[in-house]
Amino acid sequence: APESPLSSAEESVKSQQEEQMCRASIQEPSETSESQPGTPLPLPLPGHGGLSIQEMVAMSPELDTYAITKKVKEVLTDNNLGQRLFGESILGLTQGSVSDLLARPKPWHKLSLKGREPFVRMQLWLSDPRNVEKLMDMKRMEKKAYMKRRHSSIGESHSLDSGLSGSDLIQCASPQHLSQQQQQQPQQPHLKKPRVVLAPEEKEALKRAYQQKPYPSPKTIEELASQLNLKTSTVINWFHNYRSRIRRELFIEEIQAAAGEGGSPSARAGKSGGEGDNSCDGTESDSTAEGRPSGSEERKRLLESPGLSHRDEEGEGEFPSASGTSRPRGGIIDSLFGIPESVSVPTAAATPCRNPKDSSLRKKKAANLNNIIHRLEKAANRDEPHEWEF
DNA sequence: TTGGAGTCAATAGG
DNA sequence: CCTATTGACTCCAA
Numbered sequence: 442a443p444e445s446p447l448s449s450a451e452e453s454v455k456s457q458q459e460e461q462m463c464r465a466s467i468q469e470p471s472e473t474s475e476s477q478p479g480t481p482l483p484l485p486l487p488g489h490g491g492l493s494i495q496e497m498v499a500m501s502p503e504l505d506t507y508a509i510t511k512k513v514k515e516v517l518t519d520n521n522l523g524q525r526l527f528g529e530s531i532l533g534l535t536q537g538s539v540s541d542l543l544a545r546p547k548p549w550h551k552l553s554l555k556g557r558e559p560f561v562r563m564q565l566w567l568s569d570p571r572n573v574e575k576l577m578d579m580k581r582m583e584k585k586a587y588m589k590r591r592h593s594s595i596g597e598s599h600s601l602d603s604g605l606s607g608s609d610l611i612q613c614a615s616p617q618h619l620s621q622q623q624q625q626q627p628q629q630p631h632l633k634k635p636r637v638v639l640a641p642e643e644k645e646a647l648k649r650a651y652q653q654k655p656y657p658s659p660k661t662i663e664e665l666a667s668q669l670n671l672k673t674s675t676v677i678n679w680f681h682n683y684r685s686r687i688r689r690e691l692f693i694e695e696i697q698a699a700a701g702e703g704g705s706p707s708a709r710a711g712k713s714g715g716e717g718d719n720s721c722d723g724t725e726s727d728s729t730a731e732g733r734p735s736g737s738e739e740r741k742r743l744l745e746s747p748g749l750s751h752r753d754e755e756g757e758g759e760f761p762s763a764s765g766t767s768r769p770r771g772g773i774i775d776s777l778f779g780i781p782e783s784v785s786v787p788t789a790a791a792t793p794c795r796n797p798k799d800s801s802l803r804k805k806k807a808a809n810l811n812n813i814i815h816r817l818e819k820a821a822n823r824d825e826p827h828e829w830e831f
Numbered sequence: 832t833t834g835g836a837g838t839c840a841a842t843a844g845g
Numbered sequence: 846c847c848t849a850t851t852g853a854c855t856c857c858a859a
Contacts, residue, residue, distance in 0.1 A: 523847060538838055540849055553836060555856095636841055637852060656834085678853055685835065686851085 498554055498561045506546035509563050514543050520573050526580055531566050532559045547692050639679070643669050647679050655684060 492500075517527055528539035542559055549557065566572050639647070650657060650665055657665065657680065666673045 525847075534837095535839055536848075537840065537850080540847095541838090541851095544849075547836095553857095556837065559837095634841085634853095638842085639852080675852075679851095681834070682852065685837095688835085 494558055494561060495554070497565075498557050501557065501561050501564075503549050504557075504560050504564055506549050506552070506560050509560055509567065510543045510546045512567055513563050516567070516573060520577065522573070522576050522580065526576060526583070530576065530579055532562050534559060545689055545693050547689060551692055637671075637675055639671075639675075643671065647676070647683070651680065651683055655680075 513527075516522075517524065523536075524539040524543070525536040528534045528536050532539060532542075534542070546560070547556065549560070552560070569575075646669055647665070650661070654661060662673060662676050662680070665671075666676045669676070
């Protein structure tokens with residue numbers, strides 16, 4: 442009698458950007474997609490109890506993304522498994538994306554359905570008793586393939602052959618085939634893409650502009666672009682990226698703040714694999730450094746106060762927290778997400794190493810304030826339905 | 832169109 | 846090799 446309901450992971454096909462997420466849940470009958478003859482791969486794939494990940498995501502209870510990533514990082518490092526391998530075979534994401542996800546997971550309630558997918562996959566992976574073993578097998582095989590390729594055949598480029606243990610590799614599509622047509626070198630393979638790299642001064646200038654106006658008008662963007670001698674699209678992209686990255690920093694800050702307080706310190710009895718020293722990641726720095734000491738530093742508790750036009754506040758900005766009432770429970774999902782090993786319950790995470798001396802954070806918050814103000818103005822007389830589910 | 836969310840993929844450091 | 850950063854791109858919703 443196997444103790445685990447489903448041995449595990451038979452993941453799905455995650456064709457690059459094909460297939461959207463069907464809203465799959467409890468509302469739209471469906472009428473999914475209009476037939477697309479061009480692209481096959483309807484991804485039949487079920488795996489767990491016959492559910493696609495999308496379905497699982499839709500039914501998933503709230504997960505503690507921070508705890509999950511923490512655990513994943515721990516398992517990966519303890520076993521010398523890289524993000525690339527993990528990302529490509531378990532999450533269907535590239536290394537850079539995995540790095541980002543693991544380092545700055547957004548709180549569950551701020552994630553879209555799509556964004557929750559990787560976390561559900563991670564949770565699933567964590568609950569698979571043979572996860573590490575499988576990944577190591579894959580690693581071995583990759584190495585073997587690499588050796589072979591490098592040794593014998595010389596002038597042949599091959600990208601990835603696989604004969605991997607066949608079961609749980611998310612068949613990521615072959616590296617080529619992107620639907621992204623972001624390259625325009627039909628003839629000259631030599632014209633590499635420039636890959637704009639902004640100089641520190643340029644970034645500074647942009648950040649300054651952002652402080653002033655997180656949402657510059659097209660005119661302002663034009664001006665900035667010409668002043669800095671950058672393409673307009675670069676400036677636009679920069680603002681898009683910066684805004685969203687700032688936003689994310691604030692999220693993680695929220696998480697840590699919430700984790701920090703709350704009473705009982707770390708002390709948790711994680712028993713699963715983890716010995717290994719798990720030092721806290723003390724990655725805080727935020728290179729925003731200009732020479733200016735900027736003068737005074739002070740406690741800030743801005744943020745959130747000005748916004749919310751009316752009375753709706755009660756610091757909803759928190760994450761897992763209580764969510765006191767009603768929490769849907771899923772049958773098989775429950776068994777999977779139940780509580781494999783201490784991960785999944787919003788525990789008062791332990792992040793001892795966080796010193797209370799954030800400096801540039803203040804600036805970010807201030808900028809965020811502008812951001813909020815901007816939105817309020819823009820929404821003038823429209824109220825935002827603001828409810829976090831759950 | 833604009834902005835947000837998610838990612839990709841080049842590349843800078845280890 | 847590996848990970849972190851980041852400009853650009855796709856999708857989608859308003």
